[in-house]
Each structure stands twice: as C-alpha cells, then as structure tokens.
Amino acid sequence: MLLLLSGCAGLAGPYSSSRPGWVTVHRGDTLSGIAREAGIPLLRLQRFNPNADSRHLEVGQQLLLPNHSERAPGNGRYRYRIRPGDTLAGIARQLGSNVNRIQNANSGLNERHLVIGRVITVPVGGASAAGSKLRPARPAPARPSTAPLPSGVGNWPWPLRGGTVKRNFGPDQRGQLQPMIIAAGNDRTARAVSGGSVRFAGTMRHLGGVVIVHHPHNLQTVYAQCGQLKVDEGSSVQAGTPICNIANSASTGRFDLLFDIRHAGRPVNPRRLLK
Numbered sequence: 580m581l582l583l584l585s586g587c588a589g590l591a592g593p594y595s596s597s598r599p600g601w602v603t604v605h606r607g608d609t610l611s612g613i614a615r616e617a618g619i620p621l622l623r624l625q626r627f628n629p630n631a632d633s634r635h636l637e638v639g640q641q642l643l644l645p646n647h648s649e650r651a652p653g654n655g656r657y658r659y660r661i662r663p664g665d666t667l668a669g670i671a672r673q674l675g676s677n678v679n680r681i682q683n684a685n686s687g688l689n690e691r692h693l694v695i696g697r698v699i700t701v702p703v704g705g706a707s708a709a710g711s712k713l714r715p716a717r718p719a720p721a722r723p724s725t726a727p728l729p730s731g732v733g734n735w736p737w738p739l740r741g742g743t744v745k746r747n748f749g750p751d752q753r754g755q756l757q758p759m760i761i762a763a764g765n766d767r768t769a770r771a772v773s774g775g776s777v778r779f780a781g782t783m784r785h786l787g788g789v790v791i792v793h794h795p796h797n798l799q800t801v802y803a804q805c806g807q808l809k810v811d812e813g814s815s816v817q818a819g820t821p822i823c824n825i826a827n828s829a830s831t832g833r834f835d836l837l838f839d840i841r842h843a844g845r846p847v848n849p850r851r852l853l854k
Contacts, residue, residue, distance in 0.1 A: 626651035729796035803837035
C-alpha cells in the first residue's frame with residue numbers, strides 16, 4: 580500500500596492521466612485484473628510490460644496498455660505506437676531494447692522530433708525475448724530519503740489535531756515502504772502542515788479522496804482516505820488550512836488518514852519534519 584509514490588515530484592505519474600496509453604497500479608491491483616478491465620489479453624499485457632513482476636506489483640508503478648495497432652509477436656520485434664512524452668531511451672528501457680537498434684530499424688526516425696502516432700519497430704535481444712521473457716526481476720524495495728532537508732524547513736504541525744499514529748512510516752515485512760497512518764480523535768479534519776499549492780484534489784481507486792500539496796524546496800505532502808474535500812486544484816494553502824474531512828475506514832472502523840511526505844520525489848519520514 581505504498582501510496583505515493585513515484586509521481587509526486589511532477590504529478591505526471593500515479594496522480595494524473597497525462598500519459599495516454601498507460602495505467603497506474605493501485606493497492607490491490609493485479610495484472611490479470613488490469614488486463615480484464617482494459618479488455619487486453621493477459622499475455623499481451625505481460626509482453627508489453629516485461630519488467631512488471633506479476634507477483635509483486637508496486638503501487639504507483641506505470642504499466643503500458645497496448646492498442647490495436649501495436650504488436651508483440653514471438654519473433655522479438657515489437658510494433659510500438661509513439662505516445663506523447665515518449666523518448667527513444669524510455670521506449671528502449673520499457674521494451675528491453677536500445678536506442679541504436681531502434682534507430683537502425685526505423686528509417687528517418689529523428690530522436691529529437693518523434694512523431695506522435697507513428698508506429699515503429701522495436702527489436703529486442705533474442706528471438707523469443709518478447710514472447711517468453713515473462714519472469715522479470717523483482718523490483719527493488721523503495722528507499723526513504725536520508726539526505727539533509729532544506730535549511731529552515733521543519734517544525735510543521737501535525738495534519739490531525741489530537742490524532743494518534745496507528746502505523747509509523749517505514750518498511751513492511753516485504754521491505755516495501757508504507758506511509759504513516761494517523762487515526763483521528765474528536766477532530767476529523769486534516770489540515771495542511773505548511774504553505775503551498777494544491778496540485779491534485781480528487782479521488783483514486785482504493786484510496787478514496789486524495790489531496791496533494793506542493794511546497795517550496797521541492798517538498799510534497801499527500802493526504803489520503805479523505806471524505807469531503809475542502810480544497811480544489813490550484814488552491815493556495817497555509818499551515819492549518821483545512822484539507823478534507825477524514826472518511827471512516829471500512830477495514831479498521833476508524834477515521835484514518837494516510838499521510839505522506841516527499842522530497843524531490845523520494846519518501847521522507849514525516850517525523851523528520853513534524854513537531
């Protein structure tokens with residue numbers, strides 16, 4: 580249930596749909612379930628995501644959803660449709676190729692001016708690389724940032740007044756980082772811990788209402804399992820500004836807030852910044 584995770588720095592990952600043709604993994608997702616919802620055969624989804632471990636999907640991980648014009652046959656040559664934001668290096672990394680091989684296989688392909696919608700050939704390493712390489716390495720566990728925080732930052736108020744920490748930030752039994760869970764007391768309103776700008780205010784599958792606030796010095800805070808949201812995208816907030824009312828958790832029966840802090844996109848133990 581590592582909430583947050585890879586896309587907070589620019590809000591182009593788990594919290595937005597700015598990458599057409601991709602889907603973000605949420606808590607409880609499986610490859611077979613994603614394939615079923617997208618109407619894509621499971622094997623086809625696996626072939627276009629050879630680095631995704633079906634046993635250990637990471638929350639926040641992005642998966643490529645192939646469309647009807649794309650192919651991943653067993654001869655090791657993909658047909659891939661260029662999407663907004665693509666780079667040859669990114670395509671090569673996704674499909675197990677390299678930039679030189681892609682350029683050699685596609686006449687007139689200009690790395691600096693990729694044409695969105697063009698279908699290109701992507702060669703990979705052996706004849707069966709696209710068809711049988713379905714046992715990728717397990718993803719490395721996420722690591723918290725231990726780098727020094729910006730000077731003068733910290734001593735922030737807690738997001739819930741009178742709340743109780745029910746789960747500290749840190750790795751679970753599988754080594755995956757988990758965000759802090761704070762149970763609300765009598766006051767069930769989550770408040771901003773510092774001044775900033777709301778970059779996301781909406782709902783996410785499995786997480787309910789979510790608010791992401793960007794702060795100076797490349798810091799972000801995330802408030803999840805919200806009920807009624809009290810801010811909109813683009814709103815400016817100060818420390819103490821109401822963010823949302825916490826929803827009742829069906830799994831615990833409590834009013835729990837999932838709270839996360841990021842610095843330069845990497846998770847930070849909230850206790851390093853909260854007073």
